[in-house]
Amino acid sequence: MPVRATKRGAARTALSGDFDVLICGASFAGLALARELRATGARILVLDRYEIGERQTSACAAPTEWLENLGLAASIRQTFGSLVVHTPRAHARWPLGWTFSTFDYRELCDLLWAQRGDGTEFETAKVDGRSGTTVHTDRGDVSAPLVIDALGWKRNLGARLVQPPEARLSRGLEVHPGGAGGDLELWIDKRVIRAGYGWSFPAGDEVRVGIGSFDPRDHVKQPTVALADAVGRPPVGYQGNWIPHRLRPAVEDGIFFVGDSAGHCLPLTAEGIRTAFYFAIALGRELRDVLDGRQDRDAALARYGAFSDAHRWKYESMLNVQHLIPRLSPRALALVTRLYSRPVPALWSFRHYLRIAPPEFALPGPPAAVSAGAAAVAA
Ligand SMILES: Cc1cc2nc3c(=O)[nH]c(=O)nc-3n(C[C@H](O)[C@H](O)[C@H](O)COP(=O)(O)OP(=O)(O)OC[C@H]3O[C@@H](n4cnc5c(N)ncnc54)[C@H](O)[C@@H]3O)c2cc1C
Numbered sequence: 001m002p003v004r005a006t007k008r009g010a011a012r013t014a015l016s017g018d019f020d021v022l023i024c025g026a027s028f029a030g031l032a033l034a035r036e037l038r039a040t041g042a043r044i045l046v047l048d049r050y051e052i053g054e055r056q057t058s059a060c061a062a063p064t065e066w067l068e069n070l071g072l073a074a075s076i077r078q079t080f081g082s083l084v085v086h087t088p089r090a091h092a093r094w095p096l097g098w099t100f101s102t103f104d105y106r107e108l109c110d111l112l113w114a115q116r117g118d119g120t121e122f123e124t125a126k127v128d129g130r131s132g133t134t135v136h137t138d139r140g141d142v143s144a145p146l147v148i149d150a151l152g153w154k155r156n157l158g159a160r161l162v163q164p165p166e167a168r169l170s171r172g173l174e175v176h177p178g179g180a181g182g183d184l185e186l187w188i189d190k191r192v193i194r195a196g197y198g199w200s201f202p203a204g205d206e207v208r209v210g211i212g213s214f215d216p217r218d219h220v221k222q223p224t225v226a227l228a229d230a231v232g233r234p235p236v237g238y239q240g241n242w243i244p245h246r247l248r249p250a251v252e253d254g255i256f257f258v259g260d261s262a263g264h265c266l267p268l269t270a271e272g273i274r275t276a277f278y279f280a281i282a283l284g285r286e287l288r289d290v291l292d293g294r295q296d297r298d299a300a301l302a303r304y305g306a307f308s309d310a311h312r313w314k315y316e317s318m319l320n321v322q323h324l325i326p327r328l329s330p331r332a333l334a335l336v337t338r339l340y341s342r343p344v345p346a347l348w349s350f351r352h353y354l355r356i357a358p359p360e361f362a363l364p365g366p367p368a369a370v371s372a373g374a375a376a377v378a379a
Contacts, residue, residue: 036284
């Protein structure tokens with residue numbers, strides 16, 4: 001477990017006040033949203049129970065172009081142009097046609113935070129719930145007309161509690177032993193995990209080895225230890241979490257949800273970093289229009305909710321493939337694995353996969369109305 005840098009005891013003073021925007025959660029979604037609002041001059045409070053970058057929430061691999069476009073390239077540890085896939089009967093290298101990079105979580109968070117606006121503050125506080133647009137924390141109540149839940153899978157500001165294992169969640173666990181490697185590797189093999197996959201993601205001087213299970217009832221600790229053992233790495237530096245694998249409402253009762261809280265992590269691959277960036281940028285563009293007086297909050301709620309919903313069929317398609325993979329026989333899995341080692345099907349599929357949340361969305365864009373409309377059409 002990481003050392004908790006969060007202030008304790010007397011250092012934890014009372015918190016109160018009214019702000020223009022309250023962003024609850026300071027990880028990928030919350031920090032990308034704060035960055036997107038940097039030029040508004042708004043009074044923005046970002047809350048998290050941990051200090052920024054204190055607690056890594058993933059294996060930290062994302063498309064390189066997304067990291068570059070957000071000014072985060074300095075956090076990159078290693079870059080890969082292909083994926084090495086292991087199944088019971090076939091092993092293959094899948095060309096991507098673009099690159100994935102592993103990065104350092106703390107450095108990435110610091111780089112995002114450095115791009116905030118002058119009126120943006122951060123406080124460590126545990127968010128306990130809300131009444132309307134007043135958020136209750138363990139340090140007191142804070143209010144804003146624009147409240148955002150970027151708190152991850154638990155969706156603390158939603159009306160209903162998300163409770164594993166009944167909820168539509170996957171689960172992931174990984175270890176971070178020191179060492180080096182040259183390939184992003186995936187294992188799709190029931191001997192590794194019944195329904196899901198294992199991974200080994202090198203990141204400079206460490207390798208992130210983990211297991212993702214599509215079934216929240218299946219335990220992942222023993223499979224993670226076994227995979228680490230199989231690839232000759234000690235099981236040290238555990239970190240894990242639940243991962244939503246179904247899109248949820250992105251707006252509810254006047255509150256905006258983004259990232260895992262809105263189920264924006266992609267099913268099948270559990271890639272949730274670039275989608276957290278993507279939807280945070282889309283939300284930021286809507287909120288900018290509210291702060292600049294070009295639209296009211298209700299319009300922003302409607303437009304952002306519609307933008308998120310426009311992606312539903314892509315999420316459902318990927319969820320269908322997620323359901324299908326564990327049912328494939330070893331022979332069928334081998335056929336698919338070999339097929340994707342060929343450039344034409346691989347490059348076509350991975351290009352479409354990247355388009356679900358394309359990296360150029362991070363570049364300075366036109367006003368929300370234009371960009372949201374264009375993206376909805378593309379979706
Ligand atoms: C083991 C594992 C490996 C993964 N690897 C990858 C990967 O390589 N690439 C990828 O794209 N995706 C990966 N994912 C998925 C990815 O981590 C998530 O989709 C992503 O973190 C979502 O970002 P977020 O900002 O929405 O939420 P989170 O990153 O979960 O952040 C939520 C924030 O809210 C804070 N918070 C939560 N509750 C409270 C509270 N009550 N009060 C105050 N603060 C609170 C947390 O401290 C945290 O900072 C992985 C997931 C797991 C579990």
